[in-house]
Amino acid sequence: MSELLLSYPDHYFFICGSIREADYYKICLSLLQSKTLNSPSLLSRLGIIDYILYDDFLNVLKETNLILNTSFAEGMSGSIIEAQLLGVPVLVRNNEGNMVLVKDDVNGLVFGDMKEFCEKYKRIWEEKGLVERLRDKGLETVKEFDFNREKEEYIEMIRDVQRECYKEVEIGGEMYRLLARKEVHQIFNENTEIFNVFSSFFPFLLI
Numbered sequence: 001m002s003e004l005l006l007s008y009p010d011h012y013f014f015i016c017g018s019i020r021e022a023d024y025y026k027i028c029l030s031l032l033q034s035k036t037l038n039s040p041s042l043l044s045r046l047g048i049i050d051y052i053l054y055d056d057f058l059n060v061l062k063e064t065n066l067i068l069n070t071s072f073a074e075g076m077s078g079s080i081i082e083a084q085l086l087g088v089p090v091l092v093r094n095n096e097g098n099m100v101l102v103k104d105d106v107n108g109l110v111f112g113d114m115k116e117f118c119e120k121y122k123r124i125w126e127e128k129g130l131v132e133r134l135r136d137k138g139l140e141t142v143k144e145f146d147f148n149r150e151k152e153e154y155i156e157m158i159r160d161v162q163r164e165c166y167k168e169v170e171i172g173g174e175m176y177r178l179l180a181r182k183e184v185h186q187i188f189n190e191n192t193e194i195f196n197v198f199s200s201f202f203p204f205l206l207i
Helices: 003-007 022-038 055-060 076-087 096-101 114-126 130-145 147-165 180-188 190-200
Strands: 012-017 048-050 067-071 090-093 109-111 164-173 176-179 204-206
Touching: 003 114, 003 180, 022 048, 055 076, 067 076, 076 090, 076 096, 090 114, 109 114, 114 130
Parallel strands: 012 048, 067 090, 090 109, 176 204
Antiparallel strands: 164 176
């Protein structure tokens, strides 16, 4: 992005979102600082907004010209859905979750590597009529998307994980669910708001 911004002096790039992983945030911040140090013209055009209220975020999103999703892995991306509903074009990596929502050159642009990312980024601004076409088709796609079916598939996936990852035992008159693998325990800890919806009211133990 720093290289692209040097080619487009009227473009700005900002990462918006709360900090979930402090160490990773420090890496990103250090990288951004090194880019602006080497290219002072980027100082006001490249950065991280690490806290923003949701209503303010939607207002910012409405003024945005392009949303990027560069994740190597993704579930159902809320930012893509929000962007399409607000008529903002998207440029996304070709991971499984993104491909559920975005069809390349139909309702967004999809890239596989950095070379393709740069090529498609340039297309957005240089190909006449492309932005309007992606906006219109993106809005049409997200309005027609069957979110209830997607929700049911997620619920079933969570139930499958639950059925496979623990067993219920009685210890001292108390019922416990024993998680057999550290990886599963980590997933539960990172997604408590999801799993608590489907869990019985038993405490969890890690073995």
